[in-house]
Amino acid sequence: MVRIELSIDLQYEVAPPGADFIFNIHGAHTRCQVIRSEQLDISQPLLPQIFTDPVSHNRYLRLSAAAGPLKVGYRAVVDLHHHLCAPELIAETPVARLPPEALGYIYPSRYCQSDLMGALVMREFGHLPQGHARVVAIQNWVRQHVRFEGNTTTSATSAMDTLTEGRGVCRDFAHLMIALCRALNIPARFATGIDFGADPALGPTDFHAYVEVFLGGRWYIFDPSGTAIPMGFVRFGTGRDAADVSFATIFGSVQSQPPVIHVQALLDGQGLCEMPRHRTEAISTDAPAHWG
Amino acid sequence: MVRIELSIDLQYEVAPPGADFIFNIHGAHTRCQVIRSEQLDISQPLLPQIFTDPVSHNRYLRLSAAAGPLKVGYRAVVDLHHHLCAPELIAETPVARLPPEALGYIYPSRYCQSDLMGALVMREFGHLPQGHARVVAIQNWVRQHVRFEGNTTTSATSAMDTLTEGRGVCRDFAHLMIALCRALNIPARFATGIDFGADPALGPTDFHAYVEVFLGGRWYIFDPSGTAIPMGFVRFGTGRDAADVSFATIFGSVQSQPPVIHVQALLDGQGLCEMPRHRTEAISTDAPAHWG
Amino acid sequence: MVRIELSIDLQYEVAPPGADFIFNIHGAHTRCQVIRSEQLDISQPLLPQIFTDPVSHNRYLRLSAAAGPLKVGYRAVVDLHHHLCAPELIAETPVARLPPEALGYIYPSRYCQSDLMGALVMREFGHLPQGHARVVAIQNWVRQHVRFEGNTTTSATSAMDTLTEGRGVCRDFAHLMIALCRALNIPARFATGIDFGADPALGPTDFHAYVEVFLGGRWYIFDPSGTAIPMGFVRFGTGRDAADVSFATIFGSVQSQPPVIHVQALLDGQGLCEMPRHRTEAISTDAPAHWG
C-alpha cells in the first residue's frame, strides 16, 4: 500500500461580472484508491456543486464565482492499493469480449484521432504478438518519436500534431499513445493526477496526464512521458482525452496564478506503507467491479 | 446554511476467527449536503471497501476485521443547504406522475407493512385535503399514539408492532409514519443521521432515524419522534426501512461498546452559517437532480 | 438455447374517474435473455410510460386509463441462453466478497422476514456443508413443510405466515425459501414469469413466481413450488419480494378478468433450439456483467 498526502492551491482573479468554474481536482473514489481524509476550502462564500459521474467516478466541482479574488484549496490523504501483475501474463481482450464500459475507449476522440493511424500502427505494431508487451512497444515508440519540451504545445494540440511536431508535454505523450492503442482496437483512456516523483529540475510539482490501457480485464497504468513514478499517482479523472478531464474549465474572464501543489508519500509505524518506486510489474488501480 | 462538525467513534472486540462489518456512517454526497472535510480511521491495518450506491448515494464501508480490538472513527465537517418552502404550497404527487426513483417507496417493506393499514389510513386521513398538511396530520397521529420509551423494542419491531404496543424509539416512530404514508400512496423513506439538538436528559448523543416524504417533487424531512432539530441532520443513508440502512451490520461474533458521538453546529466569521433551529417551513435537503 | 413464444392478455373494467396501472409484463433484457420480437397493444389511446430500472433491468409500464374497458396485450418471442453448471462445483460467496448488487438481497423484506428465522436455519441447515447442495436442502425443506393449495393465501401472506399455515401457492413457496436463504446470509431474490410446463390439471397457464439465489458469482434459478420447468422461464422481474414485482399494481377502482396466457417452446429448422426439460445441472440466466 502507498499512502499519499497532497495539497493543491489554486488562485484566480475573476473579472466582473464573475465566472463559472468546473474543477476536477478531487481524488476519485475507486476500489483501489481510498480517500482517508480530504478537505476543500473556497475563499468566497459559495455553494459548491459536487457531482460524481456514475460511470467514470470522476468528481466534478462547479462554482459560480463573484468578481474578485478566488482561492480554491484541496488537500487529501489517499491510500493506493495496487494490483500488480507479471506483464507476460497479461493478454489483450478481443473486441467481442470487451465489456461495454471499455468499448467506448476504442473510438477516436478530439485529441486522439486513432482513425487516421490505421496504416501506421499496422506497419509498426501489427506484426508484434498481442499482449502487454505490445503496448509497451507502443509506449517506447512514443518516447522515441516525441521529445519532452515545455511550452511548445497548446490546449489545441492533438495526437496528429504531436506525430508531426515530435515534441510536447505529458498531455501530448498521452494523447499520442492513446491514439495508437485505439487504432489497434485496444481500449485506452486519458488519466489525470499529480506528477509524483518528477525530477525537480523539470520545475515545481504539477498536474500530470498519463494513460490507462484495458488489458486482461483491467485498466493498467502507463506513463508515456516517463517523467514520474506511477505507484504514486492519485487518480483525479479518466476520460477519452483532455477534453473530458481538465483540472479547471473556466467560463468567463479570469486571471490564473500557477497552481501550488505538494505531494509526498507517507510511511506509517506499522510497516504497511511502502514508498512508490518504479516497478517491473504492470500496475493497475482499477477494475470493472463496483466496490469503489 | 448550517455547518455541522461531527465525530463518531465505534469500538468492538472481535472474537476469533474475525468478523465482517458493513457500516453506513459516511455523510452522503448530495446536492444540498457538501462534505467540506472528512476523515476515516481504522485501528486494524485493513483494506476498507467503500461503495457508493448510485441510486441512493449511500456510502457503505465494508471491513473484514481480524480477531481482537477494532476501532473505527469517522469525523467530518458538513455544510447543509436547506430548501425551505411554505407548507401550504406543497402538494402530493399523483401516482401517475411519480418519478421512478420515488415509486419504490410506496410499496410495503419489512418494518413498514403499509399493505395492512389501508382501512386505518382511510378512516383517519382519507377525508383530509391532500398535501403537506395531511402528512403533518399523520406525524401528529403517530406522536399521539406512540410514547417515546427506550429499551422497549428490538431490531425486529415493525410498524404493526408499534401500532399495537404504543411505544418505542425514533426508529419505531419512523417506521410507523412511513407505513401510514405509503398506505395513502405517498412515497416515504427511512433516513439516518445523528440526533442533533436532542435533550441531554434523554442520554448521550446517538444515531437517529427520521423520515423523508416525497411531496411537491422533493423529499421533505419529518422527525416523527420529535426529539431532535431537523435543520441539524447530516444524512448518512436513506432506504425503505431500517433493513437497508443500519449504521453497522455485523457478520461474526463481536462485542460492541456504545458509540461515542459528538455533533455541533459551527459558525463562521462571515455570517454565512446559522444555528439549526425549529422552523415553521418545510425542510428538504434533497431533490431529484443529479449534481450531488 | 430455448425459444419461447408467449402472449398475455389482460382485461379490465375501469370505474370512473379512471385508474392508474403499473405493469411488469415485459420480458427483461438480460445477457442471457434476448427478446427476438415483441408487441404491446393497448385498447385505449394512451401514452404508455415505459421505464427500465437500470439496476434490475425490470421494465415497468405505467398507464393512466380512462373509465371503461381496458385491454392490454403483450406478445413476444424470447431466446433463453442458459448457463448450466454441475451443482457440486457451486460454492456460496462469503459476505466479504459479495458484490454490492447482491448485498441488498441478504436483508429482510416485507414478505421475507429472514431476521426472525435465525434460530430455525441454524438448527435445520447450520450443520450442512456450504454450497449449492445446502440451498437444495432448503428448497426440499420448504416442499416438505408447505402444501400447494390455491386460494388459501392472500397478497398479505408472508413467509412467517406460510411457516405457520403450511400451505400456499408459488408466491408463498418463493417467499419462504428466500427468507430461509437470507437468514444464512445467502442472497436470494424473488423472480416472476410464466409457469411454463405446469400440469394443466392445476388450471390454465398463469403467472409464476420463483427464486434466484446468488451462488458462485451468479444468480441460479430455483422453483420451490416445483410446479413448472425452469428452463422455460422468461424473466419479467426480480426484486426483494412480491412487493417489488407485481404483474399489475392498480390505483383506482377496477374490475379484473383472469389473465389469458399462452406459452410454448418453439423449435427451429437448424437444430439450435431445444425443448425445456428438467435438468440435473444448476441453471442460471443472469450474471453480474453488463451486456444485457
Place this chain on the structure above:
Amino acid sequence: MVRIELSIDLQYEVAPPGADFIFNIHGAHTRCQVIRSEQLDISQPLLPQIFTDPVSHNRYLRLSAAAGPLKVGYRAVVDLHHHLCAPELIAETPVARLPPEALGYIYPSRYCQSDLMGALVMREFGHLPQGHARVVAIQNWVRQHVRFEGNTTTSATSAMDTLTEGRGVCRDFAHLMIALCRALNIPARFATGIDFGADPALGPTDFHAYVEVFLGGRWYIFDPSGTAIPMGFVRFGTGRDAADVSFATIFGSVQSQPPVIHVQALLDGQGLCEMPRHRTEAISTDAPAHWG
C-alpha cells in the same frame, strides 16, 4: 402522435475467419419514443449481445459472425410523442445551471473541434440574442456555407474539414453545426435515425444524421442538412459525434451491400396519429426525466 413503421435489412459477406460487428439500429427506448413492436432477425445461428447504455439509452447489438453471408434484419413500429414549443419561449441554459448529462456536450470531440472555432462563432453569432433563434441562425449559416453533395467526404471528415471544403452529406452538416454550438457553450449532440420524408431524387431511403441541442431544459431537434422531416425521426442513437453512434462498426474483413431501408408513417382508425410534416414550432423528443 406520429406512428412510424420501419425496416432495415443489412447484408454482408464475411471473409474467414469471421468478423465482429457492433450495430446501433434499434430504436431507443425514451420517454417520448415508445416501441410498439420490434423484431430482430439474424441469418447466422449466433448469440447476439444486446447492451443498453444506461446514460444515452442507445441500444447496441454485438455479434461475432462466422465467415460466409450474414443478414441482419430489424423491423419496428414506433410511436413518437413530440414536445412542441414556440421557439421564442426557449432560452439557452447558462453553464452554471446545465445538468451533468448535458455538460459533456459542450466539449470538443473527434469530428467537432469546437475549441478551434471560438473566434468564428464570436464574430458570427456572439452579437445575437441568446435563445433558440441563435441556434436557428447557426443552422442557417451552416446551410449557406455547405453544399449537399454525396460521395465527397469520408468517415474521417471533420467539422474543420467541412468548414474548409464547403460540401458534404447529412453527417458533415451535423458535425459542423454541433461544433459551432459548442463553441458558444451550447450543448449539442449527434443523433442518428432514418431520413424520413427525404426527396426520392436524392436516392433510396437511407440512414440519417441530425442534431439535438440542449435549450430550455430539453434536447431540441435540428436537421441542418434540411433533407428530411424531423417529426418522422425515430432515434437510434445519440453521442458526441459519429464516432459514438455508427450504425455498424465492423472488426474484420467484410464486404457490405447497401442497406435496404423502408420507412412510412401509419395512420390509425381513431384519429390519434398524424402525418409528419414540417413545423414552425421547436420539436423535442427527449427530456432529462427518467421514465423512458
